[in-house]
Amino acid sequence: MSMKINLGAWNSIFAVPSSVVDEGLKFSDGVKLKVLLYLLRHSGENMSESDISKATGVNETDIPEAVEYWVSRGIFCENNGTYEPERASNAQSQPVAEPKQTVQRHSAAEEIPAASAQPEKPVTPHIVAKPQRPDYVYVAQQLAVDEEFKMLVNEAQTALSKPLSNSDASSLLMLKNTCGLPCEVIIMLIQYCISIGKSNIRAIENMGVRWSDCGVFSIEAAENKIKQAHLASQSFNVVKAAFGLTNTGSPSPNQLKYSDCWVNEWKFSQEMLREAYNRCIDKKNTCDFRYINGILQRWNSAGIRNTDELRIYENRPAKPNGRKGSQNSSYNINDLQRLDTIDSI
Numbered sequence: 007m008s009m010k011i012n013l014g015a016w017n018s019i020f021a022v023p024s025s026v027v028d029e030g031l032k033f034s035d036g037v038k039l040k041v042l043l044y045l046l047r048h049s050g051e052n053m054s055e056s057d058i059s060k061a062t063g064v065n066e067t068d069i070p071e072a073v074e075y076w077v078s079r080g081i082f083c084e085n086n087g088t089y090e091p092e093r094a095s096n097a098q099s100q101p102v103a104e105p106k107q108t109v110q111r112h113s114a115a116e117e118i119p120a121a122s123a124q125p126e127k128p129v130t131p132h133i134v135a136k137p138q139r140p141d142y143v144y145v146a147q148q149l150a151v152d153e154e155f156k157m158l159v160n161e162a163q164t165a166l167s168k169p170l171s172n173s174d175a176s177s178l179l180m181l182k183n184t185c186g187l188p189c190e191v192i193i194m195l196i197q198y199c200i201s202i203g204k205s206n207i208r209a210i211e212n213m214g215v216r217w218s219d220c221g222v223f224s225i226e227a228a229e230n231k232i233k234q235a236h237l238a239s240q241s242f243n244v245v246k247a248a249f250g251l252t253n254t255g256s257p258s259p260n261q262l263k264y265s266d267c268w269v270n271e272w273k274f275s276q277e278m279l280r281e282a283y284n285r286c287i288d289k290k291n292t293c294d295f296r297y298i299n300g301i302l303q304r305w306n307s308a309g310i311r312n313t314d315e316l317r318i319y320e321n322r323p324a325k326p327n328g329r330k331g332s333q334n335s336s337y338n339i340n341d342l343q344r345l346d347t348i349d350s351i
Contacts, residue, residue, distance in 0.1 A: 020047050023081060023091075035208060037064050041072035042081070045089070055255050070256040071209050084258060137184040137215060139176040146172075148179055155179060158189045165196050166205055177211040185218035194228045198235075238262040241269035248279035249293060264295045272306045277313060 026042065040062040045053070059066045073089070076082055082089040140148075148155050158178055163170050170178070181187045187195070195217060199210045222231050242257045242265040257265070268274050274282075282301040286294055310316050 020049070022046060025079070026076075026081060029079060037068050037208060038072040038075050040064050041069055042076055045073075054253070065206070067203050068206060068209065071204070071212055075212065084260075137180050139173070139180045140183075142172045142176065145176050145179055149175070154189055155182060158182065158192060161189075161193050162196055165193070165200060166207075170207075174207040177207050181211065181214040181218070185215060186223060187214055187218055188223065190225055191217070191222065191228045194225065194232070198232050202239075237270055238266040241265040244269050244276060245279055248276040249283045251293070261295055264299050268299075268302055272302060273311070274302060274306075275312065278302070278305070278311070278316075281313060281316070 022043070041058060041064060044058055044062050055066045055069045058064065058069050064072070073082070077084060077089070082091065084090075149159065155178075159170055159175055162174075162178060178192065181192050181195075182189060192214065195214050196210055199205055199213060204210070204213075217228070217231060220231065222228050239257075239262070242262055245261075245265040245268060246254060268279060279302075282298045282305075283293065285301060286292075286298045290297055305316065305319075308319055310319055
Protein backbone atom coordinates (compact mmCIF):
# COMPACT_ATOMS: atom_id res chain seq x y z
CA MET A 7 0.00 0.00 0.00
CA SER A 8 1.43 3.37 -0.99
CA MET A 9 0.68 6.51 0.97
CA LYS A 10 1.33 10.17 0.34
CA ILE A 11 0.92 13.06 2.73
CA ASN A 12 0.54 16.49 1.17
CA LEU A 13 1.43 19.23 3.64
CA GLY A 14 1.02 22.00 1.10
CA ALA A 15 3.30 24.92 1.90
CA TRP A 16 4.87 22.86 4.71
CA ASN A 17 6.42 20.51 2.17
CA SER A 18 9.24 23.02 1.84
CA ILE A 19 10.50 24.59 5.07
CA PHE A 20 13.76 26.01 6.43
CA ALA A 21 15.04 26.69 9.93
CA VAL A 22 15.17 30.08 11.66
CA PRO A 23 17.32 30.35 14.83
CA SER A 24 15.31 30.93 18.00
CA SER A 25 17.59 33.84 18.90
CA VAL A 26 16.16 35.78 15.95
CA VAL A 27 12.86 35.99 17.84
CA ASP A 28 14.24 35.95 21.40
CA GLU A 29 16.96 38.57 20.95
CA GLY A 30 16.84 40.21 17.53
CA LEU A 31 13.16 40.80 16.80
CA LYS A 32 12.61 43.75 19.12
CA PHE A 33 15.08 46.04 17.34
CA SER A 34 14.69 44.73 13.80
CA ASP A 35 12.39 46.04 11.10
CA GLY A 36 10.81 44.71 7.93
CA VAL A 37 13.95 45.33 5.86
CA LYS A 38 16.19 43.32 8.19
CA LEU A 39 13.70 40.46 8.46
CA LYS A 40 13.22 40.27 4.67
CA VAL A 41 16.98 40.04 4.11
CA LEU A 42 17.45 37.45 6.87
CA LEU A 43 14.63 35.19 5.65
CA TYR A 44 15.92 35.33 2.08
CA LEU A 45 19.47 34.48 3.21
CA LEU A 46 18.28 31.55 5.33
CA ARG A 47 16.02 30.26 2.55
CA HIS A 48 18.89 30.31 0.04
CA SER A 49 21.71 29.18 2.32
CA GLY A 50 24.56 27.54 0.48
CA GLU A 51 23.87 29.54 -2.68
CA ASN A 52 25.89 32.42 -4.09
CA MET A 53 23.82 35.60 -3.84
CA SER A 54 24.47 39.19 -4.82
CA GLU A 55 22.90 42.31 -3.37
CA SER A 56 21.08 42.70 -6.68
CA ASP A 57 19.54 39.21 -6.35
CA ILE A 58 18.35 39.94 -2.81
CA SER A 59 16.95 43.31 -3.85
CA LYS A 60 14.97 41.85 -6.76
CA ALA A 61 13.50 39.07 -4.63
CA THR A 62 12.64 41.13 -1.54
CA GLY A 63 12.06 44.66 -2.84
CA VAL A 64 14.70 45.97 -0.43
CA ASN A 65 16.95 48.73 -1.73
CA GLU A 66 20.47 47.45 -2.47
CA THR A 67 22.02 50.16 -0.27
CA ASP A 68 20.07 48.84 2.75
CA ILE A 69 21.18 45.23 2.41
CA PRO A 70 24.72 45.54 3.89
CA GLU A 71 23.27 47.32 6.93
CA ALA A 72 20.70 44.54 7.39
CA VAL A 73 23.36 41.82 7.17
CA GLU A 74 25.59 43.75 9.58
CA TYR A 75 22.69 43.92 12.04
CA TRP A 76 22.32 40.12 12.13
CA VAL A 77 26.10 39.76 12.45
CA SER A 78 26.00 42.06 15.50
CA ARG A 79 23.23 39.88 16.94
CA GLY A 80 25.39 36.76 16.65
CA ILE A 81 23.26 35.10 13.99
CA PHE A 82 26.13 35.11 11.49
CA CYS A 83 29.85 35.72 11.53
CA GLU A 84 31.96 36.69 8.52
CA ASN A 85 34.76 34.36 7.48
CA ASN A 86 36.72 35.46 4.39
CA GLY A 87 33.63 36.88 2.70
CA THR A 88 31.39 33.94 3.67
CA TYR A 89 28.74 34.26 6.37
CA GLU A 90 28.53 31.31 8.74
CA PRO A 91 26.54 30.50 11.90
CA GLU A 92 28.25 32.25 14.82
CA ARG A 93 27.47 29.71 17.48
CA ALA A 94 28.29 26.72 15.31
CA SER A 95 31.84 28.00 14.90
CA ASN A 96 32.14 28.50 18.67
CA ALA A 97 30.86 25.02 19.39
CA GLN A 98 33.54 23.45 17.22
CA SER A 99 36.32 24.83 19.38
CA GLN A 100 34.88 23.79 22.75
CA PRO A 101 35.35 19.99 22.63
CA VAL A 102 39.03 20.47 21.80
CA ALA A 103 39.88 22.72 24.72
CA GLU A 104 38.09 20.87 27.52
CA PRO A 105 39.87 17.47 27.51
CA LYS A 106 43.34 19.07 27.48
CA GLN A 107 42.74 21.32 30.46
CA THR A 108 40.87 18.69 32.49
CA VAL A 109 43.45 15.91 32.06
CA GLN A 110 46.69 17.86 32.19
CA ARG A 111 45.89 20.52 34.81
CA HIS A 112 43.25 19.46 37.32
CA SER A 113 43.63 22.74 39.20
CA ALA A 114 42.37 24.65 36.18
CA ALA A 115 39.36 22.42 35.62
CA GLU A 116 37.00 24.82 37.35
CA GLU A 117 38.07 27.59 34.96
CA ILE A 118 37.01 25.64 31.87
CA PRO A 119 33.35 26.74 31.83
CA ALA A 120 34.40 30.39 32.04
CA ALA A 121 36.96 29.94 29.27
CA SER A 122 34.55 28.10 27.00
CA ALA A 123 31.96 30.82 27.53
CA GLN A 124 34.32 33.59 26.44
CA PRO A 125 33.36 33.48 22.72
CA GLU A 126 29.78 34.40 23.72
CA LYS A 127 30.86 37.61 25.52
CA PRO A 128 31.10 39.82 22.43
CA VAL A 129 27.47 38.97 21.54
CA THR A 130 25.85 39.71 24.90
CA PRO A 131 26.88 43.40 25.23
CA HIS A 132 25.36 44.19 21.84
CA ILE A 133 22.02 42.84 22.99
CA VAL A 134 22.02 44.55 26.38
CA ALA A 135 23.44 47.89 25.26
CA LYS A 136 21.30 48.27 22.16
CA PRO A 137 19.24 51.43 22.76
CA GLN A 138 15.48 51.26 22.41
CA ARG A 139 13.41 53.79 20.50
CA PRO A 140 10.86 55.68 22.63
CA ASP A 141 7.16 55.18 21.98
CA TYR A 142 5.17 57.57 19.83
CA VAL A 143 3.33 59.19 22.76
CA TYR A 144 6.61 60.24 24.35
CA VAL A 145 7.90 61.50 20.98
CA ALA A 146 4.78 63.67 20.59
CA GLN A 147 5.26 65.04 24.10
CA GLN A 148 8.89 65.93 23.41
CA LEU A 149 7.98 67.66 20.15
CA ALA A 150 5.64 69.87 22.18
CA VAL A 151 8.11 70.84 24.93
CA ASP A 152 11.65 70.33 23.54
CA GLU A 153 12.51 73.15 21.13
CA GLU A 154 15.91 71.61 20.35
CA PHE A 155 14.34 68.31 19.34
CA LYS A 156 11.72 70.13 17.24
CA MET A 157 14.55 71.97 15.44
CA LEU A 158 16.34 68.67 14.84
CA VAL A 159 13.23 67.12 13.25
CA ASN A 160 12.76 70.16 11.00
CA GLU A 161 16.43 70.09 9.92
CA ALA A 162 16.21 66.36 9.20
CA GLN A 163 13.09 66.80 7.08
CA THR A 164 14.80 69.54 5.09
CA ALA A 165 17.95 67.45 4.56
CA LEU A 166 16.04 64.30 3.62
CA SER A 167 13.49 66.23 1.51
CA LYS A 168 10.54 64.40 3.04
CA PRO A 169 8.33 64.55 6.14
CA LEU A 170 9.43 62.24 8.95
CA SER A 171 7.17 59.52 10.22
CA ASN A 172 6.60 58.90 13.94
CA SER A 173 9.08 56.03 13.72
CA ASP A 174 11.69 58.28 12.10
CA ALA A 175 11.26 60.95 14.77
CA SER A 176 11.53 58.23 17.43
CA SER A 177 14.91 57.20 16.02
CA LEU A 178 16.20 60.77 16.16
CA LEU A 179 15.01 61.18 19.75
CA MET A 180 16.77 57.95 20.68
CA LEU A 181 20.03 59.23 19.19
CA LYS A 182 19.63 62.51 21.07
CA ASN A 183 18.47 61.37 24.50
CA THR A 184 19.53 57.73 24.83
CA CYS A 185 22.76 57.73 22.82
CA GLY A 186 23.69 61.23 23.93
CA LEU A 187 24.55 62.67 20.51
CA PRO A 188 24.20 66.48 20.35
CA CYS A 189 21.76 67.79 17.76
CA GLU A 190 24.52 69.37 15.67
CA VAL A 191 26.32 66.01 15.53
CA ILE A 192 23.12 64.23 14.47
CA ILE A 193 22.64 66.78 11.68
CA MET A 194 26.23 66.14 10.50
CA LEU A 195 25.51 62.41 10.66
CA ILE A 196 22.40 62.81 8.48
CA GLN A 197 24.27 64.91 5.91
CA TYR A 198 27.13 62.39 5.79
CA CYS A 199 24.74 59.44 5.31
CA ILE A 200 23.02 61.31 2.47
CA SER A 201 26.40 61.94 0.83
CA ILE A 202 27.22 58.20 0.75
CA GLY A 203 23.78 57.15 -0.50
CA LYS A 204 22.41 55.86 2.82
CA SER A 205 19.64 58.34 3.43
CA ASN A 206 17.13 55.95 5.01
CA ILE A 207 16.53 56.51 8.70
CA ARG A 208 17.54 52.98 9.73
CA ALA A 209 21.02 53.44 8.26
CA ILE A 210 21.30 56.82 10.02
CA GLU A 211 20.19 55.24 13.29
CA ASN A 212 22.66 52.35 13.07
CA MET A 213 25.57 54.63 12.24
CA GLY A 214 24.54 57.01 15.03
CA VAL A 215 24.64 54.17 17.56
CA ARG A 216 28.15 53.28 16.38
CA TRP A 217 29.23 56.91 16.68
CA SER A 218 27.93 56.96 20.23
CA ASP A 219 29.83 53.76 21.04
CA CYS A 220 33.01 55.42 19.66
CA GLY A 221 32.49 58.57 21.74
CA VAL A 222 31.67 60.93 18.88
CA PHE A 223 30.00 63.65 20.94
CA SER A 224 31.38 66.85 19.40
CA ILE A 225 31.55 68.51 16.01
CA GLU A 226 35.33 68.04 15.95
CA ALA A 227 35.02 64.32 16.72
CA ALA A 228 32.34 63.98 14.04
CA GLU A 229 34.54 65.73 11.49
CA ASN A 230 37.42 63.38 12.32
CA LYS A 231 35.12 60.35 12.06
CA ILE A 232 33.84 61.46 8.66
CA LYS A 233 37.37 62.20 7.47
CA GLN A 234 38.54 58.73 8.53
CA ALA A 235 35.57 57.13 6.77
CA HIS A 236 36.28 59.08 3.56
CA LEU A 237 39.97 58.11 3.64
CA ALA A 238 39.12 54.45 4.19
CA SER A 239 36.56 54.51 1.36
CA GLN A 240 38.99 56.26 -1.02
CA SER A 241 41.77 53.84 -0.14
CA PHE A 242 39.48 50.89 -0.96
CA ASN A 243 38.74 52.46 -4.34
CA VAL A 244 42.50 52.66 -4.97
CA VAL A 245 42.93 49.01 -4.00
CA LYS A 246 39.91 47.96 -6.07
CA ALA A 247 41.32 49.72 -9.13
CA ALA A 248 44.78 48.18 -8.57
CA PHE A 249 43.31 44.69 -8.24
CA GLY A 250 40.91 45.16 -11.15
CA LEU A 251 37.91 44.23 -9.00
CA THR A 252 34.39 44.92 -10.27
CA ASN A 253 30.91 44.45 -8.79
CA THR A 254 32.36 44.16 -5.28
CA GLY A 255 29.44 45.81 -3.51
CA SER A 256 30.06 47.44 -0.14
CA PRO A 257 33.50 46.59 1.29
CA SER A 258 33.68 44.65 4.53
CA PRO A 259 35.20 46.26 7.66
CA ASN A 260 38.34 44.13 7.22
CA GLN A 261 38.73 45.19 3.59
CA LEU A 262 38.43 48.85 4.61
CA LYS A 263 40.95 48.33 7.41
CA TYR A 264 43.51 46.64 5.15
CA SER A 265 43.02 49.19 2.35
CA ASP A 266 43.44 52.11 4.74
CA CYS A 267 46.67 50.61 6.08
CA TRP A 268 48.16 49.81 2.64
CA VAL A 269 47.34 53.15 1.03
CA ASN A 270 47.30 55.73 3.83
CA GLU A 271 49.74 54.27 6.35
CA TRP A 272 52.24 52.26 4.31
CA LYS A 273 51.85 54.49 1.21
CA PHE A 274 52.01 51.71 -1.37
CA SER A 275 51.41 52.65 -5.00
CA GLN A 276 48.93 50.90 -7.30
CA GLU A 277 51.90 49.25 -9.00
CA MET A 278 53.01 47.58 -5.78
CA LEU A 279 49.45 46.69 -4.80
CA ARG A 280 49.00 45.01 -8.18
CA GLU A 281 52.27 43.11 -7.75
CA ALA A 282 51.13 41.76 -4.37
CA TYR A 283 47.73 40.87 -5.85
CA ASN A 284 49.34 38.96 -8.74
CA ARG A 285 51.49 36.96 -6.35
CA CYS A 286 48.44 36.12 -4.26
CA ILE A 287 46.53 34.91 -7.35
CA ASP A 288 49.53 32.85 -8.51
CA LYS A 289 49.78 31.22 -5.08
CA LYS A 290 46.15 30.84 -3.96
CA ASN A 291 44.14 31.37 -7.16
CA THR A 292 41.87 33.81 -5.29
CA CYS A 293 41.97 37.35 -3.93
CA ASP A 294 42.77 36.94 -0.23
CA PHE A 295 43.20 40.30 1.53
CA ARG A 296 44.83 38.66 4.53
CA TYR A 297 47.43 36.90 2.39
CA ILE A 298 48.11 40.10 0.45
CA ASN A 299 48.53 41.94 3.73
CA GLY A 300 51.26 39.48 4.71
CA ILE A 301 53.14 40.22 1.48
CA LEU A 302 52.84 44.00 1.83
CA GLN A 303 53.76 43.84 5.51
CA ARG A 304 57.07 42.15 4.66
CA TRP A 305 57.77 44.71 1.95
CA ASN A 306 56.92 47.58 4.27
CA SER A 307 59.25 46.21 6.97
CA ALA A 308 62.04 46.03 4.39
CA GLY A 309 61.42 49.62 3.23
CA ILE A 310 60.40 48.53 -0.30
CA ARG A 311 58.25 51.07 -2.17
CA ASN A 312 58.60 50.25 -5.89
CA THR A 313 59.37 47.34 -8.17
CA ASP A 314 63.00 48.39 -8.65
CA GLU A 315 63.59 48.18 -4.91
CA LEU A 316 61.72 44.88 -4.86
CA ARG A 317 64.04 43.50 -7.56
CA ILE A 318 67.09 44.58 -5.58
CA TYR A 319 65.68 43.06 -2.41
CA GLU A 320 64.85 39.72 -4.00
CA ASN A 321 68.31 39.50 -5.62
CA ARG A 322 70.10 40.46 -2.40
CA PRO A 323 73.31 38.53 -1.58
CA ALA A 324 72.82 35.40 0.47
CA LYS A 325 74.13 35.02 4.00
CA PRO A 326 76.95 32.52 4.62
CA ASN A 327 74.40 29.71 5.04
CA GLY A 328 73.29 30.37 1.45
CA ARG A 329 69.66 31.09 2.34
CA LYS A 330 67.62 34.17 1.38
CA GLY A 331 64.68 33.60 3.71
CA SER A 332 64.01 35.19 7.06
CA GLN A 333 67.78 35.17 7.77
CA ASN A 334 68.10 38.22 5.50
CA SER A 335 65.34 40.28 7.08
CA SER A 336 67.97 42.56 8.69
CA TYR A 337 69.00 43.95 5.30
CA ASN A 338 68.02 47.58 4.74
CA ILE A 339 66.83 48.50 1.26
CA ASN A 340 69.18 51.53 1.16
CA ASP A 341 72.19 49.30 1.86
CA LEU A 342 71.00 46.87 -0.82
CA GLN A 343 70.68 49.73 -3.33
CA ARG A 344 74.28 50.73 -2.65
CA LEU A 345 75.40 47.13 -3.15
CA ASP A 346 73.47 46.99 -6.44
CA THR A 347 75.15 50.21 -7.60
CA ILE A 348 78.60 48.85 -6.76
CA ASP A 349 77.88 45.61 -8.64
CA SER A 350 76.89 47.54 -11.73
CA ILE A 351 80.13 49.63 -11.84
